[in-house]
Structures are given as structure tokens and as C-alpha cells.
Amino acid sequence: MKLVRHGRKGREQPGLIDAQGRLRSLAGIVPDIDASVFGPAGQRALRRIDPQTLPLVAGRPRLGVPLVGISKFIGIGLNYRDHAAEAQMAIPTSPIVFNKWTTCISGPNDPVLRPPGAHKLDWEVELGVVIGRPTRFVREVDALEAVAGYCLVNDVSERAYQLEQGSQWNLGKGCDTFGPVGPWLVSKDEIADPQNIDLWLEVNGERMQQGNTRDMIFGVAELVAFLSRYMTLLPGDLIATGTPPGVGMGRKPPRYLQPGDVVTLGSPQLGLQRQRIRSAAQQPA
Numbered sequence: 001m002k003l004v005r006h007g008r009k010g011r012e013q014p015g016l017i018d019a020q021g022r023l024r025s026l027a028g029i030v031p032d033i034d035a036s037v038f039g040p041a042g043q044r045a046l047r048r049i050d051p052q053t054l055p056l057v058a059g060r061p062r063l064g065v066p067l068v069g070i071s072k073f074i075g076i077g078l079n080y081r082d083h084a085a086e087a088q089m090a091i092p093t094s095p096i097v098f099n100k101w102t103t104c105i106s107g108p109n110d111p112v113l114r115p116p117g118a119h120k121l122d123w124e125v126e127l128g129v130v131i132g133r134p135t136r137f138v139r140e141v142d143a144l145e146a147v148a149g150y151c152l153v154n155d156v157s158e159r160a161y162q163l164e165q166g167s168q169w170n171l172g173k174g175c176d177t178f179g180p181v182g183p184w185l186v187s188k189d190e191i192a193d194p195q196n197i198d199l200w201l202e203v204n205g206e207r208m209q210q211g212n213t214r215d216m217i218f219g220v221a222e223l224v225a226f227l228s229r230y231m232t233l234l235p236g237d238l239i240a241t242g243t244p245p246g247v248g249m250g251r252k253p254p255r256y257l258q259p260g261d262v263v264t265l266g267s268p269q270l271g272l273q274r275q276r277i278r279s280a281a282q283q284p285a
């Protein structure tokens with residue numbers, strides 16, 4: 001099942017994409033795409049609905065973040081060998097974990113805002129993993145049972161904030177709009193193997209990244225088990241699992257995003273995102 005939220009920002013309605021790729025409304029059936037929907041019981045209930053009986057949504061409304069209730073947005077760094085090499089960093093022997101503040105989360109096609117003073121804005125196409133149930137100390141063999149589904153994530157990064165301001169990465173990972181998520185939350189029954197998902201990304205139509213999750217150093221089950229040793233993962237928590245090679249920082253010379261650039265990223269299993277880069281206005285919230 002491909003779950004979506006459609007409509008104006010802050011006013012999104014729940015829906016799904018049917019087998020023919022059409023948007024249908026789940027309004028009145030579920031309150032929102034939240035923990036009640038993507039938990040095990042919620043997914044069973046949804047599977048009993050015949051999508052063909054749901055009303056079609058007219059037009060081409062904006063798609064929002066495909067779920068609400070993300071209490072943690074966790075990033076994994078350098079999880080593909082060739083990306084670690086292009087970043088000129090060592091292959092990790094244990095997952096590198098960082099935070100993306102939840103205020104960075106935005107819709108799959110919303111603009112990405114370059115913060116004032118930022119000048120090394122970069123892209124990272126990634127597989128996102130959505131947790132479906134409270135999870136603590138789960139074994140790797142059981143870890144995929146904790147997963148509700150998958151989504152596409154652009155782990156937008158400002159490299160100067162990430163790498164030139166001390167030993168932490170977080171300042172360059174969680175700026176507003178640095179977390180486009182969606183278009184769909186794909187329930188895990190549609191993903192036969194999370195370690196065989198193609199990912200690609202283009203800037204202004206030029207292919208920059210092309211990868212497959214089979215090349216991850218730490219796979220999805222290993223990451224969920226690892227993180228659950230250090231925190232309780234809650235329904236809706238989102239893990240960005242690392243990016244394949246081809247980021248702007250690794251190009252010679254480096255290629256960073258400028259206002260007006262258009263980033264397109266996608267996956268046959270997870271759908272398509274498209275963001276235009278804009279300058280952020282420096283103004284209070």
C-alpha cells in the first residue's frame with residue numbers, strides 16, 4: 001500500500017495511491033496517516049479496504065510528508081563504501097548516527113531553502129525506514145517486524161555547517177527544509193527486500209547518484225537492532241539509512257546547489273521527489 005497525505009501545507013488529508021497510480025481519499029476512514037494507521041493493527045484494517053471503493057481525488061494536489069508523528073528523524077552516515085571513499089573518510093566499523101531535527105521535515109516537492117550564509121549545500125538520496133511499533137533491544141533477526149514501511153528521503157546537507165564547525169554533524173543536517181520525505185509511505189508488504197532498492201538523483205537533469213541498497217555497509221535490520229540498544233524507537237520514527245556515492249562534495253571540483261537548481265530523486269519502489277532550491281529569508285519564525 002502506498003499511503004500519502006495531500007493538500008495544502010498544514011491542511012493535508014490522508015489518501016492512498018491505487019494500483020493504477022491514481023490518488024484516492026482516505027478521509028473519513030482514518031484520521032490521518034499516523035501511528036494508528038501504520039501500526040500492525042492499522043495496516044491489517046487498511047488491507048481490508050478495497051481501494052477501488054474509495055473516492056478519487058480530483059486534480060493534482062500537493063503531496064505532503066506522507067505520515068505524521070515523527071518523534072525522531074535519525075540519520076546514518078557513510079553507510080556505503082564508495083560514498084565514504086568520496087567523502088575521504090574511513091569505512092565505519094559501527095554505524096555513524098546523527099540527528100535531523102524534526103523541524104527540517106518537508107513535503108517531497110516543497111522547495112529546499114538555502115540558509116543565509118550557507119554555500120556548500122549538497123544532496124543525498126536515501127532509503128527511509130519508518131518504525132511501526134515501540135522497539136527496544138530488538139534482535140537483528142526480529143528487527144524488520146518493527147518496520148511499518150519505507151519512503152524516499154533527501155538528506156539535504158550543508159557541508160560547511162556539517163564538517164567545518166567542530167566534530168558534530170548535526171548543524172549541517174537539520175536546517176529547515178533539509179528533510180524532504182515522500183511522496184509515499186510504502187507499507188513493508190510491498191517491499192520484498194529492503195536490501196534491493198534502486199535509488200537515483202539528478203541535478204538540473206544531470207544524473208549524479210545511482211545506487212542500490214544492497215551496497216549498504218549496515219543493512220536495515222542491523223540498523224534498527226543497533227539503534228534500539230541506545231533508545232526506544234517509537235511508531236513513526238524515521239531512519240535515513242545513508243547515501244550511495246555521487247554527492248556534490250565528492251565531485252572534482254565540488255558541485256554545490258545554488259538557488260534555482262532543481263533536484264530530482266527517485267526509486268522504482270518509493271516514487272519521485274522534485275525540489276527547487278531557493279534562498280531562505282533571514283527572518284524570525
Ligand code: ZN
Pocket residue numbers: 075076077124126155240242243
Ligand atoms: Zn545521509
